[in-house]
Amino acid sequence: MENYTKKAIQSKLMEMLETTPADKITVTSVVDACDMNRNTFYYHFKDFDSLLRSTLTDLFTSTLNACAAEDEKTCGLAMAMDRLTERVAELTNIFNTEKSPIMTICLEDMAEDAVNAWLDRRSPNGSSSREGREIAGMARIMFSGLMLDWLLKPADKKYDLRALVDHAWDRLIW
Numbered sequence: 582m583e584n585y586t587k588k589a590i591q592s593k594l595m596e597m598l599e600t601t602p603a604d605k606i607t608v609t610s611v612v613d614a615c616d617m618n619r620n621t622f623y624y625h626f627k628d629f630d631s632l633l634r635s636t637l638t639d640l641f642t643s644t645l646n647a648c649a650a651e652d653e654k655t656c657g658l659a660m661a662m663d664r665l666t667e668r669v670a671e672l673t674n675i676f677n678t679e680k681s682p683i684m685t686i687c688l689e690d691m692a693e694d695a696v697n698a699w700l701d702r703r704s705p706n707g708s709s710s711r712e713g714r715e716i717a718g719m720a721r722i723m724f725s726g727l728m729l730d731w732l733l734k735p736a737d738k739k740y741d742l743r744a745l746v747d748h749a750w751d752r753l754i755w
Contacts, residue, residue, distance in 0.1 A: 695720075724746060
């Protein structure tokens with residue numbers, strides 16, 4: 582039941598983000614939309630920022646994990662970022678607010694996780710080697726930056742993010 586309630590709150594937040602900027606959503610509005618009391622919310626989350634961080638982390642992790650088996654070349658990163666573009670309204674309504682640093686950190690973590698998984702498949706100490714840490718650090722910034730750059734583009738100027746991530750992966754990794 583606990584996990585169900587947490588997921589329901591996260592789902593309601595994503596629904597609200599389709600039309601409302603993140604800095605206009607409050608704990609009260611989430612609680613009201615979920616038809617629950619504040620104590621239930623605070624049982625699962627410290628505050629709105631922790632809800633947003635948890636929601637994005639779960640979204641990015643589940644998307645990356647779902648894509649990893651299908652897109653072995655980039656450990657699912659290219660496919661995951663492509664699937665995240667389907668959430669352009671929600672991501673834009675976070676990115677264009679004071680809450681954007683939360684999304685940036687979650688994107689960076691997703692990119693780093695994908696690269697570390699790839700490095701560890703290549704060798705047992707891949708992600709913990711000096712070279713592995715350097716590659717993961719560069720990937721963290723580059724791939725999250727590509728997603729953020731894509732979000733900044735107007736709708737008619739958006740490019741094929743998956744193709745660009747594939748291309749950047751080839752340059753970084755090989």
